[in-house]
Amino acid sequence: MGYTYKELGLVTTKEMFEKANKNGYAVPAFNFNNMEMMQAIVGACAEMGSPVILQCSPGALKYIGKEVVPLLGKAAVDIARAKGSDIPIALHLDHGEDLEIVKTCIDAGFSSVMIDGSHYDFGTNIKVTKEVVEYAHSREVVVEGELGILAGIEDNVKAEKHTYTDPKEVEEFVRETNVDSLAIAIGTSHGAHKFKPGDDPKLRLDILEEVEKKVPGFPIVLHGSSAVPAKYIETIKEYGGQIKDAIGIPNSELLKASKSAVAKINVDTDGRLAFTASVRKVFGTNPKEFDPRKFLGAARDEMKSYYKTKIVDIFGSEGAYKKADK
Numbered sequence: 358m359g360y361t362y363k364e365l366g367l368v369t370t371k372e373m374f375e376k377a378n379k380n381g382y383a384v385p386a387f388n389f390n391n392m393e394m395m396q397a398i399v400g401a402c403a404e405m406g407s408p409v410i411l412q413c414s415p416g417a418l419k420y421i422g423k424e425v426v427p428l429l430g431k432a433a434v435d436i437a438r439a440k441g442s443d444i445p446i447a448l449h450l451d452h453g454e455d456l457e458i459v460k461t462c463i464d465a466g467f468s469s470v471m472i473d474g475s476h477y478d479f480g481t482n483i484k485v486t487k488e489v490v491e492y493a494h495s496r497e498v499v500v501e502g503e504l505g506i507l508a509g510i511e512d513n514v515k516a517e518k519h520t521y522t523d524p525k526e527v528e529e530f531v532r533e534t535n536v537d538s539l540a541i542a543i544g545t546s547h548g549a550h551k552f553k554p555g556d557d558p559k560l561r562l563d564i565l566e567e568v569e570k571k572v573p574g575f576p577i578v579l580h581g582s583s584a585v586p587a588k589y590i591e592t593i594k595e596y597g598g599q600i601k602d603a604i605g606i607p608n609s610e611l612l613k614a615s616k617s618a619v620a621k622i623n624v625d626t627d628g629r630l631a632f633t634a635s636v637r638k639v640f641g642t643n644p645k646e647f648d649p650r651k652f653l654g655a656a657r658d659e660m661k662s663y664y665k666t667k668i669v670d671i672f673g674s675e676g677a678y679k680k681a682d683k
C-alpha cells in the first residue's frame with residue numbers, strides 16, 4: 358500500500374531545475390534521517406522561499422521505514438503551506454542501487470529517484486539506468502543518473518579515489534538513458550573528511566564547463582558538497598566527541614557551480630554535524646537532561662538556522678518563491 362506523489366502534494370524536479378538553470382541558482386537537496394531533520398529542512402527552505410528536494414538514502418529508508426517516509430514528505434508540504442509558503446517540494450531517493458529499491462520508493466510516493474550505476478562499466482550503467490527510467494517515466498517520476506565516482510563513504514559504497522566524469526561520455530549517456538538529470542564527479546566527495554586542514558580544495562570546474570558544452574541546458578547535479586563547518590567540529594570535540602579535523606567544499610567553489618548548469622547540490626554531512634554538535638552541547642552543559650524534546654529540539658533549531666545561511670551562501674535560491682512567515 359502506497360501513495361502517488363501527487364496525492365501527497367509533492368512535485369518532480371522538472372520545473373524546479375528549469376527555473377534554477379534559467380535564473381542561475383541551484384536547488385538544495387538535503388538528506389534527512391528523522392522527523393526533526395525534515396522539519397529543520399522544510400522550515401529553513403519555506404522561510405527563505407527556496408525550492409527543496411528532501412532526500413532519503415537507502416539507509417535512511419530502512420531506518421525510518423517506507424510506510425513513514427512518504428508521510429514525512431506530505432507533512433513537509435503541509436508545514437510549508439501552513440507557513441504561507443508556496444515552495445515546491447520533491448521527495449527523492451538518494452543513491453538508489455537497483456530497480457527493486459526504485460520501484461519500492463516510487464510505489465510508496467517518491468517523486469524523484471537516483472539510480473547510482475556509477476560503479477558499473479559504461480555499458481552496464483546505461484542498461485541499468487535505462488530500465489529505471491522506463492519504470493519511473495511510466496509513472497511520471499523523474500530520474501537522476503551518475504557518471505564518474507566520488508571518493509568517500511556511503512552506507513553501501515566506499516571509494517578511495519575520485520574517478521572524474523569523462524565529458525566525452527556525457528552526451529551518449531543522456532541520449533541513450535533518457536535521464537532527467539546527471540550527477541557528475543568534479544572533486545567533491547562524501548562524508549566529513551573531504552580535505553585535510555591546510556589543503557586548498559578546488560573543484561574541477563573545467564570538467565563542468567566541458568560537460569555543459571556537451572549537453573547545453575541539461576540539469577547537472579553535485580553530490581558530496583558539504584562545507585564541514587569548523588565550528589561544529591570544534592563543538593563536537595569540546596563536548597567529548599571524536600572527529601578528525603577536516604575541511605569541506607568552500608562556499609566560493611560551490612557558488613560558482615550553482616550559477617552554472619548545476620541545478621541540484623546535495624548536502625547531508627553538514628546537517629548531521631549541526632545536529633550532533635547541538636545534541637552533544639545540550640548533554641555537555643546539562644548532564645541531567647533526559648527529555649528528548651530538549652536535545653532534539655536544540656538540534657532541529659541549529660540545523661534549520663545553519664541551512665538558512667547555506668541557502669544564501671551556496672545555492673542562491675533564496676526568494677525564488679514566496680518567503681514564509683516565520
Ligand code: G3H
Pocket residue numbers: 388414415416417451452510511512513547548580625626
Ligand atoms: O551520499 C550519501 C548520503 O550522505 C547518505 O548517507 O547512506 O549514511 O544515509 P547514508
Ligand code: 13P
Pocket residue numbers: 388451452546547548549579580581582583623624625626627
Ligand atoms: P555530503 O556528505 O558532502 O553532505 O554529501 C551528501 C550527498 O552527496 C548525498 O547524496
Ligand code: ZN
Pocket residue numbers: 452547580581623
Ligand atoms: Zn551522494
